[in-house]
Amino acid sequence: MTVTSNESxxxxxxxxxxxxxxxxxxxxxxxxxxxRDIASARNVSAASVSSALKRLADMGLVNYVQREYITLxxxxxxxxxxxxxxxxxxxRFFREILDLPLETAERxxxxxxxxxxxxxxxxxxxxxxxxxxxxPGPGNFVELFHxxxxxxxxxxxxxxxxxxxxxxxxxxxxxxxxxxxxxxxxFGKVTKVTASGAIRQRLIDMGVIPGTRVKMERLAPxxxxxxxxxxxxxxxxxxxxxEAVLIEQESGRD
Numbered sequence: 233m234t235v236t237s238n239e240s241x242x243x244x245x246x247x248x249x250x251x252x253x254x255x256x257x258x259x260x261x262x263x264x265x266x267x268r269d270i271a272s273a274r275n276v277s278a279a280s281v282s283s284a285l286k287r288l289a290d291m292g293l294v295n296y297v298q299r300e301y302i303t304l305x306x307x308x309x310x311x312x313x314x315x316x317x318x319x320x321x322x323x324r325f326f327r328e329i330l331d332l333p334l335e336t337a338e339r340x341x342x343x344x345x346x347x348x349x350x351x352x353x354x355x356x357x358x359x360x361x362x363x364x365x366x367x368p369g370p371g372n373f374v375e376l377f378h379x380x381x382x383x384x385x386x387x388x389x390x391x392x393x394x395x396x397x398x399x400x401x402x403x404x405x406x407x408x409x410x411x412x413x414x415x416x417x418x419f420g421k422v423t424k425v426t427a428s429g430a431i432r433q434r435l436i437d438m439g440v441i442p443g444t445r446v447k448m449e450r451l452a453p454x455x456x457x458x459x460x461x462x463x464x465x466x467x468x469x470x471x472x473x474x475e476a477v478l479i480e481q482e483s484g485r486d
Contacts, residue, residue: 242291242311244346245284246284246287246288247311247315247345247346248274248342249270249274249281249284249285249288250288250293250294250304250308250311250312250315251312251315251316251319252265252270252273252274253265253270253294253302253303253304253308253312254304254309254312254313254316254465255273255316256269256270256273257303257304258463258464258465258466259464263303264301264302264303265301265302265303266300266301266302267281267282267285267300267302270285270302285302288308292305292307292308293305293307293308293311294308310437310438313437313438313439313465313467314437314438315345315346316439316465317353317436317437317438317439317440317441318341318344318345318348318353319341319342319345320341320439320441320444320463321353321356321357321360321441322337322340322341322344322345322348322356323337323338323341324360324443325356325359325360326340326341350433353436354432354433354436355381357425357436357441357442358380358381359377360441360442360443361423361424361425361442362376362377362380362381363442364423364424364442365423365424408423408478408479408480409478409479409480409481410474410475410476410477410478410479411446411448411458411460411469411474411475411477411479412458412471412474412475413479414446414447414448414479414481415448416448416449416450416451417447417448418447418448418481419445419446419447419448419481419482419483420445420446420448420479420480420481420482421443421444421445421446421479421480421482422440422441422442422443422444422445422446422477422478422479423442423478423479423480424442424477424478425440425441425476425477425478426476426477426478427472427473427476431472431473431476432476434473435469435473435476435477438462438467439462439463439465439467440462440467440477444462444463445462445463445482446460446461446462446477446479447460447461447462448460449461449466455471456469456470456471456474457469457470457471458470458471458473458474460474
């Protein structure tokens with residue numbers, strides 16, 4: 233059997249295990265996954281799970297304790313968030329743009345999420361950002377979208393040296409509320425990520441993508457970090473990262 237790998241250096245199978253552990257942990261009160269639950273979710277034997285977990289533990293991606301309870305390391309959580317973000321954006325594209333049945337969209341997303349490049353992922357995110365700001369009406373949709381991408385690429389070329397030096401997003405006129413504007417217990421839906429370069433990539437890899445529901449959990453007394461819940465997954469952001477995520481506020485409050 234041929235084992236394929238991607239930009240992360242992980243095989244597709246190991247990425248699937250990380251994604252499964254992430255999802256199971258997000259549903260667990262104690263934020264861990266169990267061997268038998270992983271086996272059930274992956275439809276494999278407990279022995280196969282144990283073998284995969286040993287490899288992931290050797291790579292520093294999971295904590296594998298007492299042959300039963302598994303948690304992700306920070307490195308493992310980053311890798312799991314990255315593949316899960318790709319799964320979600322692909323599923324949304326197949327469902328909302330190509331109008332595929334959910335089962336087909338999920339299956340195809342599972343197949344493609346492992347080989348999707350960062351550049352393609354960024355294009356998909358920009359596509360949904362474009363949809364959120366593009367007014368309905370007549371016109372060549374593809375041409376408008378290409379112009380939107382061209383404008384952003386030109387802006388990136390002009391400001392890239394500054395971004396690399398400062399590692400901060402370019403200041404833009406506030407178009408709407410940001411994640412940082414939310415109060416604890418309030419919800420919003422991500423519409424756009426205004427950051428660029430490494431910061432934009434970090435946010436996308438964490439799953440901060442258009443259409444995702446976000447809840448403000450708490451804010452440090454000093455103003456950062458900010459703790460949020462994104463589709464059931466707990467994340468922390470620095471202030472300038474939270475301010476780079478535009479949202480539409482949603483009703484509901486804990």
